[in-house]
Amino acid sequence: MKLSAIRPIALVLSREMAITLLLLLGVSFVVFIILYLSPGDPFSALLEGQLSSGESPSGAHEVLGVPPSWYARYLSWLANLLQGNFGTSIRTGMPVLGEVLRVGINTLILTLGSMLVTLLIAVPIALYSVVRGINKISWPLTMFAYVVSALPVFWLGYIVIYFFTHKLGLFPLAFGYATTSTKFGWLYALLPIFVLGVGNGTISEVIRSLRDEMGRVMAEDYIRTARAKGASVWKHSFKEGLLIPVTEIVAAKIPFILGGAVIVEQVFNWPGMGRMAWQAAQDRDYPVIMGIAILAAVFVRLGSLFQSVVYVAVNPRASKE
Amino acid sequence: MTTAPLLKIEDLRTYFYSRSKQAFIRSVDNVSLKIATGETLGVVGESGSGKSITALSVMGLISDGPGVISGKIGIKTDRVQKNLLHDLGDYVTVTKKDNKIMSVKKDVDGWQQRSESMMSRVRGKEIAMIFQNPKSSLNPFTTVGKQIAEAILLHTAITSEQEAKDRAIYWLDRVKIDSPRLRYENYPFGLSGGMCQRAMIAMALASEPSLLIADEPTTGLDATIQSKIVDLLAELKSELGVTTMLISHDISIISRLSDRVAVMYGGTVFECGPARDILAVDAAAKHPYTAALLTSIPSARNVREKGYLQAIEGDVLDTINIPAGCRFYSRCNRVTDTIREKCERHEPDLREIAPGHKVRCWLYFE
Numbered sequence: 001m002k003l004s005a006i007r008p009i010a011l012v013l014s015r016e017m018a019i020t021l022l023l024l025l026g027v028s029f030v031v032f033i034i035l036y037l038s039p040g041d042p043f044s045a046l047l048e049g050q051l052s053s054g055e056s057p058s059g060a061h062e063v064l065g066v067p068p069s070w071y072a073r074y075l076s077w078l079a080n081l082l083q084g085n086f087g088t089s090i091r092t093g094m095p096v097l098g099e100v101l102r103v104g105i106n107t108l109i110l111t112l113g114s115m116l117v118t119l120l121i122a123v124p125i126a127l128y129s130v131v132r133g134i135n136k137i138s139w140p141l142t143m144f145a146y147v148v149s150a151l152p153v154f155w156l157g158y159i160v161i162y163f164f165t166h167k168l169g170l171f172p173l174a175f176g177y178a179t180t181s182t183k184f185g186w187l188y189a190l191l192p193i194f195v196l197g198v199g200n201g202t203i204s205e206v207i208r209s210l211r212d213e214m215g216r217v218m219a220e221d222y223i224r225t226a227r228a229k230g231a232s233v234w235k236h237s238f239k240e241g242l243l244i245p246v247t248e249i250v251a252a253k254i255p256f257i258l259g260g261a262v263i264v265e266q267v268f269n270w271p272g273m274g275r276m277a278w279q280a281a282q283d284r285d286y287p288v289i290m291g292i293a294i295l296a297a298v299f300v301r302l303g304s305l306f307q308s309v310v311y312v313a314v315n316p317r318a319s320k321e
Numbered sequence: 322m323t324t325a326p327l328l329k330i331e332d333l334r335t336y337f338y339s340r341s342k343q344a345f346i347r348s349v350d351n352v353s354l355k356i357a358t359g360e361t362l363g364v365v366g367e368s369g370s371g372k373s374i375t376a377l378s379v380m381g382l383i384s385d386g387p388g389v390i391s392g393k394i395g396i397k398t399d400r401v402q403k404n405l406l407h408d409l410g411d412y413v414t415v416t417k418k419d420n421k422i423m424s425v426k427k428d429v430d431g432w433q434q435r436s437e438s439m440m441s442r443v444r445g446k447e448i449a450m451i452f453q454n455p456k457s458s459l460n461p462f463t464t465v466g467k468q469i470a471e472a473i474l475l476h477t478a479i480t481s482e483q484e485a486k487d488r489a490i491y492w493l494d495r496v497k498i499d500s501p502r503l504r505y506e507n508y509p510f511g512l513s514g515g516m517c518q519r520a521m522i523a524m525a526l527a528s529e530p531s532l533l534i535a536d537e538p539t540t541g542l543d544a545t546i547q548s549k550i551v552d553l554l555a556e557l558k559s560e561l562g563v564t565t566m567l568i569s570h571d572i573s574i575i576s577r578l579s580d581r582v583a584v585m586y587g588g589t590v591f592e593c594g595p596a597r598d599i600l601a602v603d604a605a606a607k608h609p610y611t612a613a614l615l616t617s618i619p620s621a622r623n624v625r626e627k628g629y630l631q632a633i634e635g636d637v638l639d640t641i642n643i644p645a646g647c648r649f650y651s652r653c654n655r656v657t658d659t660i661r662e663k664c665e666r667h668e669p670d671l672r673e674i675a676p677g678h679k680v681r682c683w684l685y686f687e
Contacts (some may be wrong), residue, residue, distance in 0.1 A: 132430065221457040228380055228452075229472050229524065230445030239462045314462065316508040 005313070012312045013305070020301040024294060028081075029074065031293040035286055036070045042090040042284040077290065086294075087287035091280070096291040100273070104295050107272035110193060110264065111257050111299075115250055117197025121145065122206035123246070129207075130214045146204045153199035153260050157267035160195050192268040200260040202253045209249050210242070217241035239314045251307035254300050325397055326355040327564050328379070328448075328532055333392035335371075335378045336425060337385050339641060345422070347640045348374040350588035353671070354566075356532065356581075358397075361558060361565040363579030363596065365572055365614070367637050371588040372568045376534045379566075380450055381405065381440040387427040390415060398447050398531070405439060446476045449525035453537035455517035459509040465517075466505030469493070469524045476528035492523040496553060515546035519553065526563065534566045539574060547574075554578055572618050576600045581677075584611045587638035587648035590671060594678030606674055608682050609655040647683070655684060 067073045080087060086096035125145055129138035164170045171191050217223060217237045226236040262274030269275075273292050280288035312318045335349035349371040356362045364372045378389050390413050394405040412432040416424045449472075452458045460468055469489035470482070479485050486505065493501035496519040509517055518538060525533055538554065539547040551574050557563060558578065569575050575582060575596075582600060583593040592599060592608040599607060602615060602622070616623055616631045624630055635652040644650060646665040656664050660683040663669075671681045 135430075221452065221454060222460040224382060225450075225452065225458045225521075226460065227382055228444055228450040229528065230441060230443075230475055231471055236460050236463075316462065317510050 008312050008318070009309055012308050016301070016305045016308055020298075020305070023301060024297055027293055027297040028078070028290060031290060032074050032077070033070075035284075035289060036073075040284050042286060077287075081294075086291045089280075089285055089288050091283045091285045091288070096287045099276070099288070100291040100295050103271055103273050103276045104299075106270060107258070107261055107265070107274065108299070109189070110196060110261050110270060110272055111254070113189070113193035114196035114200060114257060114260075114264075115253075117194055118200065118203050118206060119246065119250075121198070122203045123210065123242075126207045126210035127214065127242075129211055130218060142207060145207055148198055149201050149203035149205075151199055153196065153201075154263050154267055156199040157192070157195050157264055160191060161267070164191060192264050192270050195268070196257070196260050196264045199264075200253070200257050202249070202256065205253070206246070206249055210245055213245040214241040243314055244311060247307045247310045251303040254303040258296055258299060325402065326395075327358045327397050328354075328356040328566070329393070329395040330354045330375070330379065331393040331395070333375065333378060333389070333394065334422075335374050335383060335389045336387055336422070338387060342641055344641045345425070347588050347643055349378060350640065350643065352392075352585070352588070352590055354583055354590065354593070356564060356566055358531075358564055359562050360580040361567055361578050363575035363582045364566065364568045364585060365570065365575045365582060366585035367570060367614075369637050369640070370585040371640070372570075372585050373536050375585075376450065376536050376566065376568055379405070379534065380444060380448060381436045386429050387413070387425045388429070388432075390422075390425050390427065396443065396447060396532070398443075403443075405436075405443065407439070408435060411435075445472060445528045445530065447530055448532045448534060449528055449530035450534040450536060451518070451521045451525050451538050453540040455521045455541070456509060456512075456514050458521055459517055461509050463508070464505065465507050465509060465512065465520045466490070466493070469520065469527050472524050472528040476530075489523070489527060492527045493520065495526075496520070496523045496557075498523070513546075514542050515549060518542065518546075518550055522550075522553065522557070526557070526561070530563075532564045532566065534568070536568045537570070538567075539569070539571065551577055572600065572614065584608065584614070586610050587643065588640045589648065590679075590681065591649070592678075592680045592682075593671075594675070598675070598678050606678075606680070606685060608649075608680050609653050609684070610649045613652075613654070647681075657684075660684065 067076055077087065084097070086100065088095050089099060092099070122145065125138070125141050129142060132138055161171075171188050214237065217240045218233070220240075223233055223237055226233055258274075261272060262278065264270060265272040265274040266278060273295060277289065277292045279285075280292065331353050333349055333352045334347070337346040337348055338344075339346050352371065352375055354362065354364070354375070364375070366372050374383070377383050379394055381389075383389055389406065389409070391409065392406055396403050396405060409432070412428040412435065414426040415422055416426075459465060466486065466489050469492060470485040473479050473485045473488050474482075477488075479488055490501045490505055493504055498504050498516055498519050504512070504516070504520075509520075512520065522538075535554070539550050542550065554565075554567075555578055558565065565578070567575065567578055579596040581594065582596045584591045584599065592611050599611060600615065610633075613631075613633045616627075617633055619630055633652060634654070638648050638651075644665075646663070646667055647653070647669060650656065650664045653664070663683045669681050669683050669686065671679045672686060673679050674685045
């Protein structure tokens, strides 16, 4: 790639980075406020039944050096964060950063894998119906895909477990641990990935938007030119008709897929961020919740960063802005 | 003509179906045309007369149904005559009533596959095409140079990327684009409309086709750019001798570039013959429609003689309700009482009235 092509990408990257920093600050603040305003606190959750009713937790705060006012707490958390310190889990006493990254990787595998499943199902259906229009094959396929992506993911998860684990005995229940224990353990990971890929509800949207976009591009004058000169229509329509819309929709759907991952991780015992967040929320484990919120926001931003980079790299007009 | 023509269209019919009107749009209805090697055939007519659809049918680029339903498109390639619509009958069933087509059943997918495999050896290689609106006809995501080099790699003996690039630059220079080496790297959005059309012409010629179809090549360009593109086409014609089918509604362009002219109206050919016979203002025998078309050109002479610009009365024939008689009957101002009945009831055929000059009009038939 030439230098002239890298410059606009670098520009976009730096702009996106700046936006990301502001966004992360906003996310951390909002999550912190929600946590502060919500009832309960980690000490009463942890010491449930061991504190006498009249005793306030402020004594424990004082002993542990927790600042009294909410803004002081937020600022001290932020100051630690800027030094790379995410704090320690109140429940386990482990450093939050390491814990969150460990489960973050698992969630990344789950979400990226499921996105791949979604695309592998949706893209062929969309392209087929662009080429052939509505016919005896594309219509039922599209309808089936629409129905499937309307299934609630927890229901689909339990049905799949009932069938493959209970009835056929093909898969173990503890998926996460299976991934590391044996040589072919990773195969077990395919089941939750598949369930999230099918059940995250984005198949229908990918089909619809890709069919519209590709259909629009196929009607463009320059595709007619490509056909008239005997060149591959797919080669010429790839960038505008497939690459840009796919990255766009994937980036836009990351929050929803992460939301679906929370459920799938519960159902399949997948040791990911969703499960950890769920546990931390029950324990009011504030540092962990904050860490996960930040990481989830980072994932979402990475998606849109990726989209912007692809768009600028592909579209010569965008780089002239 | 002694040698076989390069392109010979016979009885081509291309229909579309209008859902809202529950009827066929007979865009191209029984068109026959011939183009000899080295000549330029100008196809002229108002919008909706079926000029472009004829060209797209030749290229196999009709994608709406039913599309091409009958006819022959013969093209001479390496001394072999090929019919691009060979075996078409296997996919189409036409029901006729009173010599009018009532319904068409077409296996569009099968036909499309068949046509694609046939056309893949023809498009670009034998027939190249340029379009109107050159800016949107070039791929905005690829440099102009790469698009030309692609055509060269696909259709000529050149296989190395570097040679293809050199050849593309040669063609950019040939169509008179300044600093072709720099322009090679430009994207279409960085070029003006006129430059895009030059690049389109370069791309079409770069694959060294035997026939060039230019579909309204100057439409959508500024008037000054239009004349420059016409100059370029005229120059390339005299230097390279490219066989061309030139489609335009602009008679001045047609008369400048064409050796022979075909006048189309309502989906069929009304008159064809040598350009000088048909477009000459004083020529005696010509179709009333051609005559009306010529007097409607905004030229100084037409305005001077009449003091105003003559327009053709009435609207262009809508090709859904084609009358039984002559398609031009309702707008014709030269119907005489002796032939009125024939004009109204029977469609005239295309008959030769002078060597190489054919007319579809009862006026000239005994």
